Amino acid sequence: MEPYIIEKRSDNYILFTINRHEKRNAISFEVMDGLEKAINLAKEQNVKALVITGAGESAFCSGGDLSVFHGLKTEEQAYGMLSKMSNILYRLLTLEIPTVALMNGVAVGGGCELAISCDYRIAKEGIKAGFVQGYLAITSGWGGGTMLVEKMQSNHAEQMLMEAKLNHTDKLLQIGFIDSVYSGDSLEACEQFLKNMTDKQVEVLKAYKSILIRKWEQSNLKGRIDEEVRRCAVLWADEAHHEAVANFIAKK
Template sequence: MLIERTEKDIILFTINRPEVRNAIDYDVMKELEKTIETIQQDPNIKAFVITGSGKDAFCSGGDLSIFHKLYTEEEAFKMLSRMGGILYKLLTLKCPTVALINGYAIGGGCELATACDYRIARNGVKVGFVQGKLAITTGWGGGTMLVEKLLHHQAYRMLFSANTYSALEAKEIGFIHEILSDEKWMYEGMTFTEKMIDNCSASVLSAYKEIAITKWKNFNVLERMLEEVSKCSSLWAKEEHHAAVKAFIEKSK
């Protein structure tokens, strides 16, 4: 992972695993959680931006080469609940958060993006909650967060279809908020973030963020995310899921 603090007190977190389309493994989990905790303890940080290295992928979800080894419901729940907990911490982080989607955001990559306040994407990217094609639901609490953030019918359109959407289609649905140029996406993404927070102090930004955090706590979002994790864990253990993952891995070789 590449972690940088800018002059504007923005933390830029780059998932640096381009060889596996920036898939999440246990090391990414550890560094993401560590970074979130550092931000919570620093009163001067004004924003948190997450992106992926290169232009091919923002995040392709969980690393199937590692997580496919999890076979039982209990094994799956241990991994899924850990990442779900990290995404809840990201959701309720005290400062504004931005998913700078530089490339494909698929499956768990969309769940990671959903946890952020803003989702801005390079022109030409594809996004999609494709978990249904692997005979499981969203497993990190992404479905719960999506229903909170999008109109009901638009959220379920993305979840039920298990399809990928272009950046423009995703913006029409409400999942993507801004589309960036192909070549200057990083500059435009960071400029967008800087302009958004420039006139407010870190304490003011935190106070505004608390409005949403209080709502999510009152709406029992954490408990609902854990219920979602539990249901996914049950589906994970079924042969239908293992067969679908095996076929996907074979097709990808």
């Protein structure tokens, strides 16, 4: 089974699905490559939106695949993986068209970093989401913490990062992490959310998105993300992280 699915939908958007239901749609190196392909395709085909979701109904994305990434022990090894994904998420963040995280299930750790990289987050009623990296003795390492502070009210963002707990949709909506809550069919809800954007000319959408991109470039957002990645790589190599991950895996 392919680890991801890329589809061009009739409504002129690209749908990227993490297709690892048995792994709660955890991100592997193959999923990273697929996400980069979807971003490239969105640019090449001049579509009006890119939507990211997870297979099944239980998880949007459970973060990095610990069964794979737990093998990364040193700061250098960790930085290679972290910087690869952070560069992909920065490309997603600065894609010139609207992007949507269609959160059809729980979003944990790196799953929240993927979600905050998108312009909008639409969540299924009753799901939970949280930056839980603190329980593994690391920080967000793909740039998601920096993006969260950039996009949300700073006190809410810092609390979400430091508490490292899962929050329900009502709380996530209240603090501004998600933009909309839906019930029923996820794609129908997403298309309904996007319809007043995708009925505009693509060049209009790109022109408005470029306002945000210029702001991020002028404030050195990429440099701030790189610093976040480097700090996480240092923590990753610490024995406290390796012990926390080993204990987590043993409990599963």
